[in-house]
Amino acid sequence: MSIRGAAHIAGVYEHPGRHLPDTSLALIHAEVAIGALADAGLTVGDVDAYFCAGDAPGFGGISFAEYLGIDNVSYTDTTETGGSSYLIHVGHAAAAIAAGKCRVALITLAGKPRTGGRRPGGSGNVSTAPEFGFETVYGTSVLGLYALAAQRHMYEFGTTSEQLAEIKVAASLHAQHNPRAFLPNPVTIEEVVESPLVSDPLHRLDSCVITDGGGALVVVHPDIAKDLARHTIPVLGHGEALKHLDAGRIDLTHTGASASGPRAFAEAGVTPADIDYASIYDSFTITVLETIEDLGFCAKGQGGVFVSEGGLVAPHGRLPFNTDGGGLCNNHPANRGGMTKVVEAVRQLRGEAHAAVQVPDCELAVAHGTGGSIATRMGSATLVLGRGEG
Amino acid sequence: MSNLPTPKPPIDPAIAVYWSAAAEGRLVLPTCTDCGLVHWYPRPFCPDCSSRNIVWTDSDGDGEIYSFTITRRGQGVYRDSSPYVLAYVELDEGPRVLSNIVDADLETLAIGQRVSATFDIVPDEDAALLRFHPT
Ligand SMILES: [Zn+2]
Numbered sequence: 452m453s454i455r456g457a458a459h460i461a462g463v464y465e466h467p468g469r470h471l472p473d474t475s476l477a478l479i480h481a482e483v484a485i486g487a488l489a490d491a492g493l494t495v496g497d498v499d500a501y502f503c504a505g506d507a508p509g510f511g512g513i514s515f516a517e518y519l520g521i522d523n524v525s526y527t528d529t530t531e532t533g534g535s536s537y538l539i540h541v542g543h544a545a546a547a548i549a550a551g552k553c554r555v556a557l558i559t560l561a562g563k564p565r566t567g568g569r570r571p572g573g574s575g576n577v578s579t580a581p582e583f584g585f586e587t588v589y590g591t592s593v594l595g596l597y598a599l600a601a602q603r604h605m606y607e608f609g610t611t612s613e614q615l616a617e618i619k620v621a622a623s624l625h626a627q628h629n630p631r632a633f634l635p636n637p638v639t640i641e642e643v644v645e646s647p648l649v650s651d652p653l654h655r656l657d658s659c660v661i662t663d664g665g666g667a668l669v670v671v672h673p674d675i676a677k678d679l680a681r682h683t684i685p686v687l688g689h690g691e692a693l694k695h696l697d698a699g700r701i702d703l704t705h706t707g708a709s710a711s712g713p714r715a716f717a718e719a720g721v722t723p724a725d726i727d728y729a730s731i732y733d734s735f736t737i738t739v740l741e742t743i744e745d746l747g748f749c750a751k752g753q754g755g756v757f758v759s760e761g762g763l764v765a766p767h768g769r770l771p772f773n774t775d776g777g778g779l780c781n782n783h784p785a786n787r788g789g790m791t792k793v794v795e796a797v798r799q800l801r802g803e804a805h806a807a808v809q810v811p812d813c814e815l816a817v818a819h820g821t822g823g824s825i826a827t828r829m830g831s832a833t834l835v836l837g838r839g840e841g
Numbered sequence: 842m843s844n845l846p847t848p849k850p851p852i853d854p855a856i857a858v859y860w861s862a863a864a865e866g867r868l869v870l871p872t873c874t875d876c877g878l879v880h881w882y883p884r885p886f887c888p889d890c891s892s893r894n895i896v897w898t899d900s901d902g903d904g905e906i907y908s909f910t911i912t913r914r915g916q917g918v919y920r921d922s923s924p925y926v927l928a929y930v931e932l933d934e935g936p937r938v939l940s941n942i943v944d945a946d947l948e949t950l951a952i953g954q955r956v957s958a959t960f961d962i963v964p965d966e967d968a969a970l971l972r973f974h975p976t
Contacts, residue, residue, distance in 0.1 A: 584850025585882035586939050588970055590912060590919035595927050598910035606908070606952045650927075651911040698888045699881035699936025703908055703929070827939070 457549035459676035459683035462491025462669035471663040477508040479561035487667035500526035500553035504536035526553040532830025533822020534787035542689030561665030562785020596826035598650035601737040614755035615736040616643035621763035626776025664784035688835035690714025695828035707831025708745035719835035730792035765808040774808035789820030843943035855885040860968035869897035881936035902958025
């Protein structure tokens with residue numbers, strides 16, 4: 452069985468806030484839920500499935516279903532794979548809809564890393580993690596671990612800091628058109644490589660932003676999509692994967708995208724060459740570089756060349772990416788960039804991205820999420836989305 | 842002993858033999874007597890074949906740097922330790938092990954550089970942290 456076309460994304464919403472000291476975590480979840488349902492032309496009363504990850508307030512999905520007033524949940528899923536969770540939720544929602552378990556699935560994300568005191572990332576209960584005594588005790592940091600991957604990629608393939616900087620530059624060129632972007636000003640390659648080294652070879656500007664906020668998605672049965680006035684986006688393929696140390700054989704130059712990507716493309720029946728726009732998880736510049744290779748947009752090791760000379764810049768680059776400015780410049784709510792990756796891909800397919808970055812005739816898009824760390828263990832998820840009938 | 846912090850690791854009784862050996866300055870590696878795998882991080886079973894027949898084989902603790910980063914801004918107990926080196930060391934037995942490189946010249950540190958194990962005692966515990974220094 453395939454989920455190809457079995458469900459449509461009917462509503463999306465990105466919270467406009469980036470700094471929300473006076474809005475509770477639960478209320479941000481509620482605001483994005485109501486926003487996405489309104490975008491779809493639906494109400495809370497239409498929802499019969501709720502999906503959330505570890506950022507949900509309270510007890511899994513139970514507290515929030517009560518808080519928002521979702522009274523008829525026939526299907527729920529709290530898959531937690533960090534920033535990639537929400538793309539996995541889309542795949543799971545599509546499978547549940549295809550199996551007849553539900554018809555209208557709501558997916559929410561929210562977080563307050565700037566003002567809420569919640570720990571970054573989503574590493575769950577780290578002190579009970581079996582690796583804790585063999586990693587955390589050595590002064591690991593999120594950026595330090597990604598730096599290990601970058602260093603190895605540079606060693607094996609000759610990738611340079613300037614090439615990584617191209618990724619930030621492209622994101623910043625897109626962010627200048629987004630009035631809500633946290634970093635709205637274009638930056639140059641020189642500015643990136645001359646920003647302070649935090650963990651060699653990664654600089655401060657190789658990193659994503661830290662923002663409060665959130666987002667939500669509504670995934671529906673095609674019969675419901677047909678009756679909605681809104682342009683809905685068919686889910687054509689979904690792939691997920693868990694990559695880890697593999698008993699000590701870890702390869703730092705590959706991500707879980709090398710497994711999740713082919714699964715999604717196979718289900719959709721398309722190839723990377725068919726893709727018009729890509730939302731690529733961008734916690735750090737190296738995350739983008741390795742993911743582009745692993746998804747098959749170029750050969751392993753060629754990512755540095757691929758992203759150079761404006762390769763990622765919309766609308767006419769080799770692979771227009773993250774046209775909202777991405778996590779690198781626009782928004783990385785709750786330190787989890789997966790939700791906004793789906794939101795911007797839907798904007799592109801609807802033709803509703805900013806005119807300066809809208810990809811002409813955008814028919815096929817990829818959204819890819821990464822959770823955890825590319826230098827240890829991660830959850831990866833890839834979605835292939837189509838334009839459908841607007 | 843290095844100057845880096847020695848936060849207390851949680852000691853899983855099922856692999857206490859690893860920590861006790863470390864406290865004596867010895868590196869022992871969990872080795873499966875059924876399939877031969879030497880795995881990392883240590884568990885009391887084999888992550889390739891699920892066998893519980895694990896023996897702890899002595900290692901010389903030699904290897905080479907697989908990747909490294911110089912952390913310029915430590916956090917938490919590492920706040921005052923910057924700069925310090927976080928690295929994956931590929932042991933000669935095979936596994937790639939996350940650790941620190943100590944007593945290193947930061948200017949010449951390189952992937953492929955040979956390193957050897959050293960142990961930092963965790964105060965008041967039958968445990969020590971495995972670190973590496975250039976040879
Ligand atoms: Zn075995």
